[in-house]
Amino acid sequence: MPPAIRIEKIVRSRRRSIAIEVTPQATLIVRAPHRVSQAHIDTLIREKSAWIHKKFDEVKQRPQAIVHQYGEGEIFWFLGRQYPLHYVDDGRTTIGRTDRLLVPRAFQPEVRHHIRRWYRQEAVSEIGSRCMYFSMMTGYSPASVRISDAKQRWGSCTSRGGLNFSWRLIQAPLEIVDYVIVHELVHLRQMDHSPKFWKKVEELMPDYARRRKWLRENERLLRM
Ligand SMILES: [Zn+2]
Structure with a gap:
């Protein structure tokens, strides 16, 4: 028998249906309407267990975070x-x-x-110049561009119109760096992740979904 499925948390809201989300850590987040009982959720998870275990396996096969020892050849x-x-x-x-x-x-x-420190310096110049390029292309200009030490948020946008990018992003392929930059630039006009936001991203970068998928599947490679 496969191991029991652990539910990380159950998020109740005014939604109408139950949604099951597999996290990158191979746990479950269940989103459910207020009135659905725990027993009903348990039954659903039992019914879906084959699918859930398949998803767990997929997540576990993704690249793992690299732990550096700083040895020759690493x-x-x-x-x-x-x-x-x-x-x-x-x-x-x-x-x-x-x-x-x-x-x-x-x-x-x-x-x-x-x-x-080297990564950070490279990130400042590389991300800075890509940001300038896309800013000219789109006409969206950030008030400032900063390189941060964020561990998982590759990019973010402040309410004052400044953009932050984690230096860790510079480990990713340039096309992924570009996607994160375009994503944050669009946030200067559209702060949420509404369909309107994604439509704008798609206009500027028609294959953004593929790049976004890469980032989701390989994000552990960038942790350091
Ligand atoms: Zn965003």
């Missing part, structure tokens, strides 16, 4: 490509990127700090 992602870490003693004082990530050996033992 893979670091940058704009969707893999760069093995390589320590060098050539007198350089900054991190370089060829087909490998070249890190001065003198940066040990604070390698983690230096690599994060």
Whole structure:
């Protein structure tokens, strides 16, 4: 028998039907109308258990978060490509990127700090210039663009019209970075995720759904 299905939480609202959502952590969130009984929810979950377990398996097969040990040869992602870490003693004082990530050996033992700082600097210039490009294309101009340390929110938009992007996003392919930028730029005009919002995103980026899907399925790759 498959293991019991754990319900993370049940969200009650004025909705009319029950919806089951599988989280990236392979747990369940159930959205239900106020008057539906617990027993009814349990029955439904039993009925749907085969489908739920299939979804759990799918989620578990997605890429796992990388835990870096900062050893020679370890893979670091940058704009969707893999760069093995390589320590060098050539007198350089900054991190370089060829087909490998070249890190001065003198940066040990604070390698983690230096690599994060490098990612951040790269994010500032890369995301900054992509943002400027899309801003010119769309005519939507943010009041400011900041690079944040957010762990899961790749992009966000403030009520004052500023955009924030996590430096971690710079690990993703450029087309994914572009999607997050366009998404946030559209929020400057449309703060919610209404059909109107998605229609605008689609106008600017007809294949946005594919990029959004990539981000959902690979988000653990970007955690660091
Ligand atoms: Zn959004």
